[in-house]
Amino acid sequence: MKVVLQNLTKIFPSRNKKSGEEVVAVNDFTFEIPDGKLIGLLGPSGCGKSTTLYMISGLQKPTGGKIFFGDDDVTELPTESRGVGLVFQNYALYPHMTVKQNILFPLQNLKGADKMSKAEMLKRATEAAKLVQIDNLMERKPSELSGGQQQRVAIARALVKMPRVLLLDEPLSNLDARLRLQTREEIRRIQRETGITTIFVTHDQEEAMSISDMIVVMKLGVLQQIGAPQEVYDDPHNLFVAKFLGTPPINVFEGAVSGGKLIIGEQAVLDVPGVADQDVYVGIRPEGFIPEENGPMTCNLSSVEVMGRDSSLVTTHTASLNPLVRSIIDSDIKVDPAAETVNFSLKPHKVFIFNKETEDRIYFEVN
């Protein structure tokens, strides 16, 4: 099921009636989520990603705009009639029911032509439980399950009625680090197996990047960029997106363009043909640095962290906006840890320059 958001807007009225300050949680979102894909809504807290999800579910009403499932306009449709599956951040499993009863619950609500026999329901519930690998826990109560197991039950409950769209609100935030890795693979697998269009919300860029077919990056209710994870990483449209994606995060410097050269500090570090002279922000991905004796960019070396496959050079630079400049280099390249400074040349496609006012990307030709 394709999901289309058209000029979707949500404005929360202010609590204090006198000041009258409204909160625009979601501002004029327009995008299309293709059928059968796994989509990550990504952004820092307060960016409107959960609000967007709840509007798609129907639990919150949009202030403006439209939502389509396929060709159906569902904007005015109540939650009950939308046929979505929703996994809550805290799972919201009914504590007084067993796992089996929890999974059966949505099926028992079906009416009319969709009504099923008891045996049919049980079969469907067992299938759903098998899919998320909890079919051996059917008689337990939620309180007797681990966080990861509860998570799976919640997914099974959302899946069992074959929703048109599956929505997950911060599905991994309550799990420990190891379980998180495992569960995100599970979500990917379950989504592949069922082929249900799945939208999940997260503030963890790594999580979104690793399993999504497409990520939607938001900030303060405004859509920043949408695309395949690698695309967005390689081609951020603005400084916010560049900073939000990637671990370790991108290194940002104050710089200037002068005569087709990018200047950081005093040094001309890169040719940027076709860019007018101006002050800019420069973002350089950690993997964009190549240590070279005669490299144009000089940083003060603080330490070298060896991680086996590659090394991380921790350096400082006066023009850097972050206290440290991190670069990740191949461990075959040896750098003397005792050296005072290290020189880098830069990979042009890992260097992004941004307008200092708007923070939008300024493109230059990469040879």
Place this chain on the structure above:
Amino acid sequence: MVDSKHQWKAWLYLAPAIVLLLIFTVWPIFNTIRMSLLEGYTTMQDVAGVSFNFGIGNFKNVLEYHGFITCLKNTILLCVLTVPISTFLALLIAVALNSIKPLQRFLQTVFFMPYVTNSIAIGMVFAAMFNMIIGGGARPDSVGIVNNVLEAFGFEYINWMNAGSEYWANIVVMVVYIVWNALPFKILILLGGLQSVNKQYYEAARVDSTPRWRVFTKITIPLLSPMLAYVIITGFIGGFKEYSSIVGIFGEKMGPVGQQYSLDTMVGFIYRAIGNNEGRASAAALILFGIIFIVTMINLYVSKKKTHY
């Protein structure tokens, strides 16, 4: 654990409570048991140095006493009628209160008013509402608002509680009054329970297109079951101790004029035996204790099966 060196301090801090409990709870319980086992015990005779036979004569005396069966019957009848009715009404009102937004605070206060109002005063108001003053004429001289309402709907007057009234009418008055009096506390507890239910369960139910009635029976009631159990158990305990409400409406004679003690209860029975036969009062108190104990055990047993915590 408290360091043994400082244990005396712990005892010191506990002492005021322990002393008070010993004097006002432990000793009376012990003394009640003692008195109940001394046949024909009265305090006056005890002080005068009379010695009593040890035995279960007081218990026999209670069971054979002419008013006892009436007391037991009234008590149980009022309990069995008022606890389910008041719990059910309190549940409805609590759910309704919880689901309305405007005036919620105001209505909560309104529904809580009976709790902070003196029960004798309420009893007098209820008595006035059900009252009927019969003079010499064909029609009563004056009737309370309840009969006015009945008349407005085309019914005959009913003698609810005055001389010559029937037992069932008296019981109706008592049930209405006790239920009304018991509601605020139950509403308070149930409303508190409802408000502590995680809203996400309801959102999850909506996403799964759950019909309203099913939400109520399958989600609200089970999640509220610990509160319901509490309300029912305390309701039964309170019900078995019913006394002041009857005095509030029918006066100390506990019945309509000319039918004294027709609405007597266990506590009334005990109360009146004090001062003339403490042995019988103690035995009756222990019997009441036994009944409440058994009923509470049954309640706990049932609620353990029905509640999910």
